[in-house]
Amino acid sequence: LTYRDIIVFVAQAQRSFLNIIAFMDYVEIVQPRDIWNSWSPHPANTKWMGCFTDDLKICNTFFNAGVPVWLIRAEAYIHADMNIVHPVALTFP
Numbered sequence: 001l002t003y004r005d006i007i008v009f010v011a012q013a014q015r016s017f018l019n020i021i022a023f024m025d026y027v028e029i030v031q032p033r034d035i036w037n038s039w040s041p042h043p044a045n046t047k048w049m050g051c052f053t054d055d056l057k058i059c060n061t062f063f064n065a066g067v068p069v070w071l072i073r074a075e076a077y078i079h080a081d082m083n084i085v086h087p088v089a090l091t092f093p
Helices: 003-035 056-065
Strands: 051-053 069-071
């Protein structure tokens, strides 16, 4: 194996481990909060990266579970009285 092959292997292993940890957090923390709804949303966990979504149901579920979530909306669905600090244009890679 070359040095470059080893670097790629280590990066892929790190990504796999991070995916496993994220899945375990979801199953152990987020999913139980979704099943047992409380009257108020859980505080956001600042250690999580969070979720970008355009689905209102997913946004509501993750918000109530304490997952940082950003709701992506088209300009036509934004009310005129909504407080927008800084609009961002979406770009795709």
